[in-house]
Every structure is written in structure tokens, then in C-alpha cells.
Amino acid sequence: MKVVVIGNGMVGQRFLEHLAKRAQDAEITVFCEEPRPAYDRVQLTSYFSGKTADDLSLAPKKFFQDSKVTLRLNDAVLSIDPQKKIVRSARYKDVPYDKLVLATGSYPFVPPVLGNDRRDCFVYRTIEDLEVISATARRSKVGVVIGGGLLGLEAAKALQDLGLETHVIEFAARLMAVQLDDSAGRLLKRKIEALGAKVHLQKATKEITDGTERRHRLVYVDGTYLETDLVLFSAGIRPRDELARAAGLAVGERGGVQIDSRCRTSNPDIYAIGECALWQGRTFGLVAPGYQMAEVTARNIIGEEVQFLGADMSTKLKLMGVDVASIGDAHGATPDALNYLFTDEAAGVYKKLVVSADRKYALGAILVGDTSDYGALLQLTLNGGPLPEHPEDLILPMRAGKAKGFGLDSLPDAALVCSCNSVSKGAICDAVKAGVTTLGALKKTTQCATSCGGCGPLAKSIIDAQLKKQGVTVTNHLCEHFQYTRQELFHLVKVGRVKTFDEVLAAHGRGRGCDICKPAVASILASCWNEMILQPKHAPLQDTNDYFLANLQKNGTYSIVPRVPGGEIMPEKLIALGAVAKKYGLYTKVTGAQRIDLFGARVEQLPLIWQDLIAAGFESGHAYGKALRTVKSCVGNTWCRYGVQDSVTMAIDIENRYRGLRAPHKIKMAVSGCTRECAEAQSKDVGVIATEKGWNLYVCGNGGMKPRHADILASDLDDQRLIRCIDRFLMFYIRTADRLQRTSTWLDNLEGGIDYVRQVVCQDSLGIGAELEADMQRHVETYECEWKRALETPEIRQRFRHFVNSDEPDPAIQFVPQRGQPIPA
């Protein structure tokens, strides 16, 4: 069977995947007029905040290699001949088909404004559009978006990211007229304006002419005007039905290729899916319904009989940093529908719940400023679960000790929780029955919440409810001595300005403490107040590594890793390290983090060794601590032909800034001088990669047992902004992570994921940015070398002996030679 697909957008690609999986013998040819295969158009804006075209790609090369799909890029189909069953493209004359699928998508509507074809006037649809917008933005100061709908606001975000003074012009009386009501639109406008963009409502543009201050002038129908350098049209989309029209297929009055419930057009061998399709008089401008059509079509082509039954158009998204959601019948168009409203002008929150006249069922909702109830309200609306006695409880803020009126129990097992990856409530419960207890583990086993992440909070509460049902008490209490999480304890210590373990225990704990809570509290105290960890009040809390400022090895000896910032070391210091190792008979090995590890030191030797090391100019490397370890680097543009920034200097600066910082777990960093990434920064907790314009910041990577590629947090930062972002990121992690939780697992378990981290760190959504920076500044100012202080303090130094009543070494420690070095006997 020969299948030809016209269009390789998101929906077209999804169709290919479904068909390739189900019909291995089908010969599939796909025409794509763009120069690259399918990419994630929904995330297009993130192209400006650091994502590359590759990051956005939805069609791995491997897919076209492994499946029998022939991809014709840069080749637009020009005509269809339904009689001969062939299509003709720009480059191929007669391509025969048995089944033809139109996935041509839509085009941006450009209003018939005089001068809309002037230079610097663009639409916002493809990566190519973005490239030219981005190039133009570089020589512009002011940008205007015509259209205040969902896409228009996305585009406005892009212009802001490009550093332009941004204006949004909307013909209607409110933003997002389709999804929001007047109050919600008003609040959204206020919030967006607070973020720096200007919104102009009820303005119809008459023409675009030459500007006097800026390059162009938008003249409104009412005679007023606005000057700008760049114009983006985002006034809605129209289905691309021109091929279908020319081929004589039935199309709608206002455009769109008519399809039946099996996605067939008026010609039974031709299907239409996605934004170009018109089903029961409706087109669907969202990706989820398109995906459903893709599956329905693939299955019908192989002979199954499945139907597309319409789709829910609810949306939840972040527009210019503002959370907005619209569910079901948001405008209360259902006869006799009743509204519940909640407004908190102080916090900038608006919520509306639309219910049936008998107050039994939810019909729709609008949420602005706080969309945390989205998952629950969507489920109630879609699944028709009965409303609680007081429906208003669903949108009112939660009071302490009171649960929301929405019971997860009322949600049927079939309810789709993660629509991106089709994970139902039942599947989540099954995963929990099979041993999953955290959101992080759920993501790994089911892919739930791994795409848009919107369902994360709901998934988390389903996990917790299921665990409770199974009689598993989930507490993340630190241990039997503290009925608090690490995060709560951190808060108690910080806010209460508590300085010792005994005070913490007296105020918030019970018993004497143990080897879990003592080091955890010690770490919190160190993060908060940075007092020397071997002071008598802190020393008993320390694990042996911290107690002896060295790493315990299996035979009771310790290893020593002096700090070598950025991995840069002078020959003299390298020689000194060798001399010390030789003098004390230590085994030496180069570590993976560009340092040198000296093994086999006995407790009583540690101060003597460090006396020599400090004399040679070394300081503690904190390899023993849950602390910043090292900042690995490549040589950067100092030596490398490809380097674009001085990665070594940056690595040294960063290492010297954060050295000694204690955290829930160890922290590794790296700085690469170009995108070749020789320092492997994307496998670190904090990774910095040089760009032509500055630095890209990656976070939460990990090597080891569960490798994880770091996520990009921000891009093209200058030195100062880079440091500020790292300051905030590290302090936010230190405040909120669990004990012994690396940044990668922390992020995997964080509801809201990297977007949430970005809001907190880059947009300061919690308003704690300055506080986090001040905390870090205090750390930087109070840093001292622990080994230096230990040697200078007789009370501490005298602890370094094996026997309290003898100067003898531990006679059980013996070595044998191997390859010329000592190893444990």
C-alpha cells in the first residue's frame, strides 16, 4: 500500500509514527515544504530562550532510517489528482498513492491592513519566521504584536525575550477573548503590563506607514498611532485547504477540509487531519485533537473502524509568565449555567467555576494567576463527577487543615491525567501498586508528566492518595527524632535563627538524634550560618569525613584532595603534591574532576600532610563534604582554536565563589569554552557553556548510576547575570531539597519541573531572589579554609590521633605494593 502524506508538522509526524508502527509494509512518502522535519511548534517561543532547532525536533533521524518512510524536505505539493490518484510536487511529477493524508496545517492570518507587506512585518509560525524576526530584532528597539489571543501573547513573549519594548494590539475589548471573560482578561492585562509589555485594547489598525521616531507607524482607525521597528501579525490562523479546494474536495464556508468521524474527506481515499480539517463545522487549533485525528486515521487506513469524536479545547499555559487556564464552557454558554467567582486582587488571582443549573456538575472554568486547580477542575468537567456540597470550595484558597472538596476518589480509573503521554489515573495507581512512591519514579516508569508537565501536581496527589489507600504512610520526616522534612527544618533553623543542633532538637525534635539527623542538621546549620564545622558544638554532628576533613577509605585510612580550581595547576604545585605524596608514602591518582587524590593517610598524619600542603599554597578541596566539589573546565579561547570564551577563568571564579558551600548533597560544576562541550558541563549539577554572546547555563545534570542531561535554565548571560542565576539556583536547591538529594532527583521530584525553577530563579516569581543572593553573599564573605583553621586551633588539632592514650598508629593498617604504589593489604 502506498501512502502519501502532505505536511510534516506535529500532527503529520504523529500520523507517520502511528502508521509506521501498525503497517510495516506500507510505503509511505511524506512531503514537507519546510527545510526541516517536524518540530514542536507549541514550544516555538522557547527558541528564543535558548532551545535550538534540534531541541525542538520531533522527528529523530533514526525514525526515517528505521521506518520505510521517505521524507521529501523543501518540496511543496502543487496539486492532487483524485481521479488518477497521484500528487505532483515541486520536484516530483507523478507520485501515486492508495491513500492520501492532508496534514497541511494552517497559515497565519494577516489582516488586510494597508502596508502589511512592508519590510519588518512578519508572522509567527515557523523556525524560519523566528530566525528572521530574531535578526530584525537586533536592529530594533520597539516591537508590536497585532493580536492579543493566545498566539499573540506567545509572540509578545518572544519579542520581550529579544529585548524589545513590546506592545500588544487587540481589536477586541479584552485579551484572549475566546478563552477568558472580562474580569480574567483585565487581570491578565494588568499582570502582563506589570511585566513590562504594553497592551492596547479596542484598537483597529488602518495602515502601516513610514515612522518618524521609529521605522514604521501603525495608524489606527481612530486616528491615533504607534511607532515601531517591527510588526508581528498574530491575528489567528486559517486552515490550509487550497490543495483540497483545487482537487474538488468539499471544504467549509469559512475554510477547512470537511471530514467525517473517520477523518475521511469527501473522497474516501483522502484523509485530512490537524488544523486543516473541519469536523462538524469546527476546526481545532490545538495539538491534542490533531494527535487524536492522526491516530484515528492511521487505524482506519489499516482497516480498523475508529472514530474521532471531537476534542476538549481546554488549555493551560503560561503567557508571558502568567498562568492562565480555560476549561470547557468557560463563558457559561450552557442554558441556566451558574457561576462561582473568586478574585484576589492582592495576589492577582481570578478563578471562575461554571456549574450546571442543579449545581451537580462542573461545566467549565477560568483560572488566571493560579492554575494549580487546573488538573482537578478539568477532570471534574470532563468526567462529569459529582460536585461537592459547596462547589465554591473548589476554587477558594485552601484553609489550613482542610482538604479541597474535590475527591480524587470520584475520578474514574479511565480518566486521562497526562494527555501528552496518555497516562490514565488507573495507570498511575497501577504504577504505585508496583512500587512507585514518588513523582520522579512515576515519570521514569510511565512517562507521565514528562512532556508539558502540567499534570505533575495532580499525578503527585494521585500517587499519595493511592499510597494512603494501600496503607502505606508516606512521611518524609527526617528520622524518628524530627517529624519534619529537611525543607521544613531548614526553614525553622533559618527563621528561628537557630545556631546549634541542641537548640534545634530541644525546639523541634525528641530523643538524642542519630547519624541521619545530626549530619543533616549540621549541613543546614553550615548552609545558613557557615560556622566552622569542627567547633565543639558542631563536631559531634559530623560524619567521619567531615570530622577529619578527609575521605574515609575501606581500611580506616583517609584520602586527601586539595583544591585545584578549574583544574589549572602550576608546575610548582604539581611538584609539591608529588613531594608530599612521596614523603608520606601515599597512593596517588588523578580524579575525574581534574584534581589529584592522595590515598592511605592515617588520621594522625592528616595534620602533618596538610601543614605541608598549606605551605605549598593549597587549601581544602571539600572532597569529604556534601559541598561544592570542583568546577571542571576546558582550556577555552586561551588556547583552543574553537573556544569562544575564557572558560578556565570563569571556572576558577565560580569555584572560588562557591568553595566551601555546604548543601543537601555534593555539587559538581563545569565550564566549557564552546559548544563542543569538552568539560562535559551537561552532566553536572551546574554546567556553563560559552556562546558567542556569553554563557548558557545548564542545571541538574548528573553522571553516575542514573545519568541525566542537564536542562537549560538561561542563555546568553553575561558574567554578572550568570553568577546571579547560579547564586539563586544553588540557594533555592539548598533550601528545598531533601537530605542527600542531588539536583537531578530534586528536579525530577519538583512539581512544575525546570519551568518552575526558571520562574523562581530567572523571573523571581517567589520574590526571594534578593534574599537568595544575600544568603550566598554571606557565604562568600565568611568562607575560610577549614584545614587552615583546624591546624591553627589546638583543641581541634589534638583530635587527630588514633589512640587517646598512645601516639602509636593503628597497627592493623598495612600496605602492600602494586605497580609501584602502596595499596591496602
Next chain:
Amino acid sequence: MKLCPLDAILPDTGVCALVNGRQIAIFRVNDRVYAIDNFDPFSKANVLSRGIVGDLKGELVVASPVYKQHFSLTTGRCVEDPDVRVAVHPVSVEGAYVLTALPGSHCGSEPPAP
């Protein structure tokens, strides 16, 4: 026999003393002292004196610094593996000093080789 001044042990920590060729871990808790073998039967290293002291369900314990098993300071029993015990030794505080009688006389399994 006198082992060390009480002040030589930081409260809630341990030290190791050499008694007739045997290594003894002595812990100071609430100005009382407890002694068990310094030898950790799991890691086979002389390190128990370097563990963190605390209590589990009211029982005073030290956690091995190597693989973190807990040993009772009063019975020598391993919390995670009741078949494993380390020897407990009689120690006391008199005046400002920690004293002991001969070790190994009270309790526990075969004393391991030092």
C-alpha cells in the same frame, strides 16, 4: 586503669583507647562513658570510635562510619543484624578520668583480632 581525662572526649563523640594491646572505643554521653570494641566486624577496620553517637528507639547506639550499621553502646548488639555483636567493656568516670577494668570480660562474641 586510667585511660584518659574525661575532657579528652568531646561530649557525644568517641575516642579509641589502647588497653593491653586491644582497641576500645569509648563514648561520652551525658557525662557517662560507654565502651565497645573499636573493630567494626563489617568493614574489618578499627573505626567504631569515629561513628556518630545517637539513639534509636531510646537505645544508645553508634553508627559505623564505614557502612553505617548501628551498634548498641550498652549491649554491643548490631541493630541491623542481631547475630552480630561487638564486645562491651566496663568503663567508668572517676574524678576527671575515664577508668577501665580489663577488657573483654563482660559480654559478646569472640574478640576479633586487632
